[in-house]
Amino acid sequence: MEWKVDREADKPLYQQIFEYIEEKISYGEYPPGSLLPSERKLAQQLNVNRMTIAHVYDELQASGLVERKKGSGTRVSSHKWGILPKGVTNWRKYIEGGSFIPSYPLIRRIRGEAKVMEGGYNLASGKLSSDLFPTDYLQSILSEYTFPTDLGYEHPQGLLSLRETIASYVKTYHNIHTTSSSVLITSGAQQALHLITQCLLNPGDAVAIEAPSYFYSLPLFQSAGLRIFGLPVDSEGMNPDDIMTLYKKHKIRMIFLNPTYHSPTGAILSSTRRLQVLEIAAELGIPIVEDDPVSLLSFDNEQHSPIKSFDRNGNVLYVGSLSKVIGSSLRIGWLIGPQSVINRLADAREQIDFGLSVFPQIIANLLLQSSEYPKHLEFLRQELLERRNEMLSALQDLLGDKIEFTIPKGGFFIWCKLNKSVDDQKLVEAGIKHKILFMPGSVYGSPNGYVRLTFAHLKKESIRDAVSQFAEVLNQV
């Protein structure tokens, strides 16, 4: 809710809010019978006293626009404007349906809070802080760029010039060989994963993911009706032998991995294991989906070649993204795989959104082709390294005896094990009270008592303060 009260206006606050709600009711945004936000929630959203909202709701009731029942909240009257109560859709029945499963409540709670929180610190977001987006460099590139008069060329796989750039990008940076015709440009890694689960797997199919895992936090596996089984992650990543075990037990049909600077743990799958995974999967004839959004963000100059770079038989679907190296607001990712798979997914994508906008594709292409790009990457690595170090030292100083962690060699996150047992839900709520957001481990399928902290989303100057807030939260629960 972005509407705000105008504190300078002559009109009293309650009057402004009354008119705002009345308007939304009259426009059908709150249909007859629908529930208004609770007093507490609306007060928080609009940043006003709860008494003000109580006053507004009283007035709305007095004017007949809403009905209030103890315990069931405030509802828009069904009789307003003289319309029969029947003349209304029962939207709740629709909203609760659908094969698409909503986000997990705890994640929704954290994201919802991130949207409205004023002040405070967000250590939960997986996004690069927006000051790291190369805006100046984009501006200068665009100022010299002339849009082609024919923007109309659209291909279901995405802009040809960008696909060619990506083919050469993955060769340079990841030693992956491919041609533009086997690249599908997607709206980030997220859309690639969505397409794979919707188009290549059937409801009831079993798939393996790392445990804990970023994938676990995505309801898209459940939305596709898949059964997920975990591959426990140690300091060298998952154990390839576990694939065989899961295959025998559950006949898994696909393996989803995030081998480099794994989210949430930061683990790097060792190169021996990469080859083993590839071999075992090939032997079983089941494909690997390799999610590789951050492997370029190394803090020790080591590059870890993706599993895909060893794949000669098209057993790996490789998923890349610019979200963590340029910015998530671009929404540019890619999927590389066998021609037939790419064709199938490109066709489905047409039905989902009719393809990607040409503009972020042009922009991504300009950014990647520019000679500034390697400098930008280097800058980013340096900046993230400093932020990581700042967070490490703050954690050490402020929480040294209360948590354990390993030092991530790249990426965005520090994975912390808490030395006392806490309930994740309570911990998150305590954080919200202190205006400090973080991701509890349970979101990734780990037991209670783990936390993922992002160092990429806050400026260096804020990190120590954020960690000290977090320490306070931890002390209190």
Next chain:
Amino acid sequence: MEWKVDREADKPLYQQIFEYIEEKISYGEYPPGSLLPSERKLAQQLNVNRMTIAHVYDELQASGLVERKKGSGTRVSSHKWGILPKGVTNWRKYIEGGSFIPSYPLIRRIRGEAKVMEGGYNLASGKLSSDLFPTDYLQSILSEYTFPTDLGYEHPQGLLSLRETIASYVKTYHNIHTTSSSVLITSGAQQALHLITQCLLNPGDAVAIEAPSYFYSLPLFQSAGLRIFGLPVDSEGMNPDDIMTLYKKHKIRMIFLNPTYHSPTGAILSSTRRLQVLEIAAELGIPIVEDDPVSLLSFDNEQHSPIKSFDRNGNVLYVGSLSKVIGSSLRIGWLIGPQSVINRLADAREQIDFGLSVFPQIIANLLLQSSEYPKHLEFLRQELLERRNEMLSALQDLLGDKIEFTIPKGGFFIWCKLNKSVDDQKLVEAGIKHKILFMPGSVYGSPNGYVRLTFAHLKKESIRDAVSQFAEVLNQV
């Protein structure tokens, strides 16, 4: 396939093609066991003689890279690189799975042809020709625009400033009252429809659509497991009484309508019927999805108020788009509806693609806010009117006695009834031979013998020639 042979090179064509295929095999783009394109198809795609491809395939076979069996085509060898035949994913099993249904073969055929056809005329596409995209005006706006350093602000419903612009746009142009918090920005109307079918309806649910209908051409209803029932369209659009009949028979749960310059027929739902539809739907408590992409493109200065403009109870989900008024390559559309529905769909969208890129949203906002926009709209109407008139006169002159049509008062299409009975499939193939593409009526669920011709996708100068080609095709079948 965008790779092309180099006719200037010293290297013989067959050698170039050999190396190209060999490369794709070695990269896993054509995995072991997978099928290569047929000789005929590859020859056509690369625009070379079929004998050349036969030569390439012979050489590939001689080198052991492929195996050829009569009747089952050319397959990549399973034994290449000394790998066991087992070490390979059977991708066909995956590709044929998935809950997402592929596009209809006839539509795939036409779209596929549109991609590779050189020369010829496309009367099938529903897209504005790219010369009508306001590139100059975009360039000049962008040259004065400074990107905010903080691009990071993202909201699951889309950029706030664009949502505010859309709220005022629909008020100005369509007399629809809403606030920015009830607007969801989507990747065109297509994504709005996808979200609705996936999130608000359950497999097995019955829904009503117009017959014929653009909706019929979209497998997304089937992908969501819905049963669709038709509302026959006459010159005043669908008949509201039919809703009641369908409701009694099939308990339909949602009604999808395209009331203004209906695709494919061009019909305009009369204003009496708009009110009746709203009333009946409200009485039954079932929502209407109103798809309204072209209503601003009127040729007679009449504006037809959307059903949504009469809706006070939030019974209508209104879907708009910039695809037909600016360009489909922008991929900007919107959905307006009750708050609770918008929240549900925004959450699901995060899981599908993590939201829209900020760049097309910024661009759309700049274009809509500029004082040039009303002039652009006026220019577009004029241009389309001229193209329509050109097509009407060509049809009259060249096919006057062979087809029937009514004159569309707006939009993109002329809907033609052929006076002889033809098989749609054969007609399309004959068109492809003559390099002329059009949409046969069966794609929209009408009987054989209808054709939808687009006048928005070709420049005026080409229209008469395109129609004369079409006339020739018609004479031959």
